[in-house]
Amino acid sequence: MGRKFFVGGNWKCNGTTEEVKKIVEMLNAGKTPSTDVVEVVVSPPYVFLPLVKSSLRSDFQVAAQNCWVKNGGAFTGEVSAEMLVDLGIPWVIIGHSERRLLLNESNEFVGDKVAYALSKGLKVIACVGETLEQREAGSTIEVVAAQTKAIADRVKDWTNVVIAYEPVWAIGTGKVATPDQAQEVHSELRKWLQNNVSAEVAANTRILYGGSVNGANCKELAAKPDIDGFLVGGASLKPEFIDIINSATVKTA
Ligand SMILES: O=C[C@H](O)COP(=O)(O)O
Numbered sequence: 462m463g464r465k466f467f468v469g470g471n472w473k474c475n476g477t478t479e480e481v482k483k484i485v486e487m488l489n490a491g492k493t494p495s496t497d498v499v500e501v502v503v504s505p506p507y508v509f510l511p512l513v514k515s516s517l518r519s520d521f522q523v524a525a526q527n528c529w530v531k532n533g534g535a536f537t538g539e540v541s542a543e544m545l546v547d548l549g550i551p552w553v554i555i556g557h558s559e560r561r562l563l564l565n566e567s568n569e570f571v572g573d574k575v576a577y578a579l580s581k582g583l584k585v586i587a588c589v590g591e592t593l594e595q596r597e598a599g600s601t602i603e604v605v606a607a608q609t610k611a612i613a614d615r616v617k618d619w620t621n622v623v624i625a626y627e628p629v630w631a632i633g634t635g636k637v638a639t640p641d642q643a644q645e646v647h648s649e650l651r652k653w654l655q656n657n658v659s660a661e662v663a664a665n666t667r668i669l670y671g672g673s674v675n676g677a678n679c680k681e682l683a684a685k686p687d688i689d690g691f692l693v694g695g696a697s698l699k700p701e702f703i704d705i706i707n708s709a710t711v712k713t714a
Pocket residue numbers: 471557627631632633634635671672673674692693694695696
């Protein structure tokens with residue numbers, strides 16, 4: 462099984478109804494390769510999920526940006542995996558660094574969420590990545606390995622998991638990791654999966670890069686052998702997201 466290129470658009474906490482309608486129009490009008498070449502998943506805030514799901518072209522899918530760690534109940538402000546399934550949302554992003562750092566989500570909590578979401582039938586984009594301090598201390602691989610281990614300890618079937626490597630220092634900063642820097646971590650992560658999960662999971666699991674990806678830098682990043690796509694923040698709200706989707710053709714050229 463090959464690793465199909467994957468482009469995720471994480472809209473984060475952005476958008477009004479009117480703005481969301483405009484983004485969907487832009488996406489629907491974009492010329493992109495077929496679903497044989499690229500899998501596209503956009504992730505609006507919860508409140509816009511039904512609107513986006515009902516108006517988005519059928520070859521693009523929708524993801525939530527988070528979900529609760531178990532079934533619903535007295536958890537004010539949370540949204541459960543069951544609710545996403547009920548709405549027909551196939552994907553969820555879990556463990557984004559903004560939640561790990563601002564909301565103190567631990568590796569274990571993220572691992573529990575990934576396992577629970579998978580058990581309910583959701584597909585998961587699981588995010589990992591080091592801070593600038595950790596990179597400068599030389600602990601990048603150790604950090605992403607620990608984050609991945611907390612998932613691997615709880616997940617047996619990796620079929621519906623995509624990993625997004627997002628160095629925190631590159632998120633929203635305009636400071637993209639160089640293709641070589643990203644490739645190095647992706648390759649180490651794949652080796653980690655090979656040594657700690659299985660050769661099959663290492664070969665088949667898509668590892669996305671995220672952090673200041675844009676229309677200008679996507680092709681060079683996409684050309685790296687262990688970069689299987691992107692999780693895009695800021696640029697996913699703009700027309701250049703279509704160019705980023707089209708960088709998938711670098712893999713088939
Ligand atoms: O989830 C997406 C990442 O946080 C990247 O965000 P960015 O493309 O705005 O740097």
